[in-house]
Amino acid sequence: MVTDKHYAALDQVLELAVLINDDMTRSLAQDGLTVSRTHLLWELRRRGPVTQRDLADALKVSARTVTGLVDGLEATGFVSRQPHPTDRRATLVTFTERGVRTVEEMERGQQEFARLLFGEMTQERLDCFSGALDEILTRLRAASQTYDPRGGDQ
Structure with a gap:
């Protein structure tokens, strides 16, 4: 069951992706x-x-x-x-x-x-964060292997 907390967490992940992408694009553009x-x-x-x-x-x-x-x-x-x-x-x-x-x-x-991102984080919080990201990335990688952009799953 997907709850409001799930949607809030997804919103945070998406905001993080946008912020990192914007920062990276700006930084790279400085070097052409x-x-x-x-x-x-x-x-x-x-x-x-x-x-x-x-x-x-x-x-x-x-x-x-x-x-x-x-x-x-x-x-x-x-x-x-x-x-x-x-x-x-x-x-x-x-x-x-x-x-x-x-x-x-x-x-x-x-x-x-x-x-900047992790320097002040305790090792325990960093381990927890990293473990959660590993789980998410594993799910996304598995899903991307079965996704067919032409419609439907493989």
Whole structure:
């Protein structure tokens, strides 16, 4: 049974999502980035120099979409394309110095944001909050795997 408290909690989650999205969009725009381009930078940071095909797979987008993202990031000086050392047909996407500096600044920003959100929270409350989020994310991930955008469930 869904109660008023359930709806109030959902309202809080939705407000949190909007606030975080607005903050992130504003912050990224200062560096000339979008959420999609930043997602690519995070994957590149995690994987190291990588092919566009591998980036497309990691981002779950088409090769054409990744080409557009890499083109934009290359034009603004965040990444470069380099020849693959063992496959003449492939190129590797790598960070430029600007890209490395930007991702390192974003990591510092995340640390500051985490401190702002959770720094004064007791360990017990943080554990409880984190556990509740794990439950919610598990449900959402399971639901998204069975959702068919064409109508109905799979």
